Amino acid sequence: MISAGQxxxxxxxxxxxxxxSVVMVVVCAAILGVVQYRSLVQLEIRTRIxxxxxxxxxxxxxxxxxxxxxxxxxxxxxxxxxxxxxxxDVRDLARRFQEIHRRQPEIxxxxxxxxxxxxxxxxxxxxxxxxxxCT
Amino acid sequence: xxxxxPGSSDFRISQSAAPGGTRIYLFRVLLAAGPQDTRxxxxxxxxxxxxxxxxxxxxxxxxxxxxxxxxxxxAVFEGGRQILAAPRWSGRAESRxxxxxxxxxxxxxxxxxxxxVEDIARGQFRRDxxxxxxALIALGVAAFATFTMATRETRLARMKSxxxxxxxxxxxxxxxxxxxxxxxxxxxxxxAPEKVRDYYRTILRESRKLAGxxxxxxxxxxxxxxxxxxxxxxxxxxxxASEVVRNxxxxxxxxxxxxxxxxxxxxxxxxxxxxxxxxxxLNLLDNAVKYSAxxxxxxxxxxxxxxxxxxxxxxxxxxxxxxxxxxxFEQFYRxxxxxxxxxxxxxxxxxxxxxxxxxxxxxxxxxxxxxMGSAFSVVLPAHAAGASPS
Numbered sequence: 001m002i003s004a005g006q007x008x009x010x011x012x013x014x015x016x017x018x019x020x021s022v023v024m025v026v027v028c029a030a031i032l033g034v035v036q037y038r039s040l041v042q043l044e045i046r047t048r049i050x051x052x053x054x055x056x057x058x059x060x061x062x063x064x065x066x067x068x069x070x071x072x073x074x075x076x077x078x079x080x081x082x083x084x085x086x087x088x089d090v091r092d093l094a095r096r097f098q099e100i101h102r103r104q105p106e107i108x109x110x111x112x113x114x115x116x117x118x119x120x121x122x123x124x125x126x127x128x129x130x131x132x133x134c135t
Numbered sequence: 136x137x138x139x140x141p142g143s144s145d146f147r148i149s150q151s152a153a154p155g156g157t158r159i160y161l162f163r164v165l166l167a168a169g170p171q172d173t174r175x176x177x178x179x180x181x182x183x184x185x186x187x188x189x190x191x192x193x194x195x196x197x198x199x200x201x202x203x204x205x206x207x208x209x210a211v212f213e214g215g216r217q218i219l220a221a222p223r224w225s226g227r228a229e230s231r232x233x234x235x236x237x238x239x240x241x242x243x244x245x246x247x248x249x250x251x252v253e254d255i256a257r258g259q260f261r262r263d264x265x266x267x268x269x270a271l272i273a274l275g276v277a278a279f280a281t282f283t284m285a286t287r288e289t290r291l292a293r294m295k296s297x298x299x300x301x302x303x304x305x306x307x308x309x310x311x312x313x314x315x316x317x318x319x320x321x322x323x324x325x326x327a328p329e330k331v332r333d334y335y336r337t338i339l340r341e342s343r344k345l346a347g348x349x350x351x352x353x354x355x356x357x358x359x360x361x362x363x364x365x366x367x368x369x370x371x372x373x374x375x376a377s378e379v380v381r382n383x384x385x386x387x388x389x390x391x392x393x394x395x396x397x398x399x400x401x402x403x404x405x406x407x408x409x410x411x412x413x414x415x416x417l418n419l420l421d422n423a424v425k426y427s428a429x430x431x432x433x434x435x436x437x438x439x440x441x442x443x444x445x446x447x448x449x450x451x452x453x454x455x456x457x458x459x460x461x462x463x464f465e466q467f468y469r470x471x472x473x474x475x476x477x478x479x480x481x482x483x484x485x486x487x488x489x490x491x492x493x494x495x496x497x498x499x500x501x502x503x504x505x506x507m508g509s510a511f512s513v514v515l516p517a518h519a520a521g522a523s524p525s
Contacts (some may be wrong), residue, residue, distance in 0.1 A: 007136055016289050025278040029271055036267045044260040051205070051289045055245030058207055059232035065193035066186070067148060067237050074161030075146055076178045081177035083166040089454070106185035108158070114236040116174040 077104060086114035086122060094130030101126065150238045156183040157213060157240055167414035178523040187219060194221050198248075205255060206248040213240055220482040225250040294466070298482055305348055340386075354414065355466070355483050365494055369518050372405050372412075372444045373398035373437045379416045380435055387433070394426065397436040403517040405444050407495050412515075415491040416446060418484040419511050423450035426509070439517075443497075446513045454505040464489040464499070488513070 019106070077100050085093070097110045110126040124133045149160045157179045166175035194209045198221045210220035210228070218241075228244035229252050247255065316334045327333055357363040380396045387394050416435075423433045430451035438445045455463060466486040488511075492499045494517050503509035 015286070018282060018289070022282045025274070029274050029278075032425050033267070033271055037264070040260055040267070041265050043254045043263065047259050048252055048256040051247070051255055054285055055207055055247075055252075056232050058200075059209060059230070059234075059243035060244050062190065062193040062197050062209060062243055063234040063238060063241075065196070068187045070148060070159055070161055070181060070186070071146060074181070075163070076325075077179055078146070078161065078163035078177050081163065081165060081173050085177070086165065086175050100179075106182050107179045108182045109180040110178070112165075112175075112177045114175045130315050134325040 086112045090133045091133050093124050097126035097131050148237045150240050155169055159186055165452050190219055208246055208248045209243045212242045242485050311346045312341045351483055355487045367406045369404040370407045375445055375448050376435055376437045379413050392431040392433055395434045398415040399438045402444055405515045406518050411491045415488045418449045422484055423448055443514050443516050447510055449510040451508040454507050454509055455503040456505050460501050
């Protein structure tokens with residue numbers, strides 16, 4: 001048989017266990033809260049860096065696109081020139097330059113340079129009328 | 136014009152400032168003595184409109200990334216001067232990226248349309264913090280609710296334990312009296328007829344008390360479990376109250392109580408269960424008797440009030456502390472007042488009254504001042520004209 005005293009002891013123990021459980025939950029929640037806050041602060045910093053990096057990457061991509069377009073158009077034109085062409089006749093070169101201008105209107109000017117020319121530096125430029133050689 | 140930039144590829148890009156705008160050159164080395172040498176080369180320059188068009192197209196493509204809420208916008212600067220910008224460009228750069236070595240004169244500035252990196256990061260931080268806080272609050276509420284429930288259950292268990300002890304004790308006293316008087320009568324030690332009648336009266340009174348107590352416990356169990364069924368009929372509450380008062384007036388008179396009854400004339404009937412309401416009024420009267428202490432004045436009044444009929448039972452007893460006025464209607468609860476603790480009881484009477492009144496769609500009100508007495512009012516809705524009791 002359980003006496004009133006035993007019941008009182010049992011309920012007191014139950015209350016202690018209850019209070020202890022609640023205190024443990026609150027303490028755990030507080031610890032988790034602090035850890036979570038610190039993680040969120042770190043995440044905020046990382047987010048800032050990520051968005052900044054995205055802008056830089058996008059800017060580099062823009063530059064890469066422009067460079068790619070310039071290289072694609074220009075390379076097709078320049079691939080037709082060889083080292084002997086620097087000594088070619090100006091009239092021949094003028095015809096080739098005009099053909100290039102006709103096919104690729106985005107190209108402003110075409111030129112050839114020979115720094116090892118026996119007479120000094122030799123250069124051929126496309127002009128409005130054809131081509132012009134300078135030495 | 137700058138020399139072609141050194142590199143491993145045959146093709147090299149360069150940029151120079153010119154009076155008509157920046158010029159972009161593409162060179163191809165035709166003859167070289169070594170990797171760092173360019174003896175012969177061919178080159179082209181591009182029209183400024185083509186370059187600007189190409190830049191704008193790339194900027195527009197980068198400004199509309201798929202699956203992104205935040206839209207980046209870009210502008211191109213040359214020597215600190217803006218030469219191109221996306222339509223939503225606000226003028227405030229979040230980042231500046233030099234395009235060296237390919238296009239060293241240009242810088243691309245980037246930003247987000249309608250917001251800033253700081254706002255994006257801070258907004259995300261606030262949103263996440265709010266979610267975390269809500270989760271923590273939910274956890275706290277759950278812990279608090281669990282604690283409250285567990286405390287309540289523990290208190291209820293304690294009260295049940297006290298109830299069993301009180302009921303046993305309450306039953307033990309009349310049983311002991313019945314047993315003692317019955318044994319005395321059986322042994323034939325008492326022969327005076329007046330004395331014998333007095334002993335029988337005591338046995339009868341104690342038996343009734345015992346039966347009433349058992350009835351209370353059973354009724355309460357029935358009401359609690361929802362098994363009790365009310366037989367509703369149109370009742371004159373004034374008549375019912377005077378019947379209850381009449382039934383116990385003799386007993387109360389013998390115990391030294393002065394009981395007054397006041398009934399307002401022309402009261403409307405109510406829909407109620409006669410037996411249950413009688414028991415409720417009897418319990419309230421018993422309560423007034425138990426806690427009357429020295430001043431043995433009990434008043435019963437039946438009045439009309441706003442479509443209801445009110446039975447008010449007042450005493451001049453020990454009263455109830457305001458902090459306990461709600462809790463005394465809880466099952467097994469007994470007020471902590473030392474005077475209350477002296478009075479025997481199971482803590483069921485008022486809980487039973489509350490259950491009965493609630494079953495009649497009524498309410499019970501209490502006005503009490505410690506040391507000055509209490510007034511319990513049972514407010515029951517009057518029988519609506521044309522309505523039949525269900």
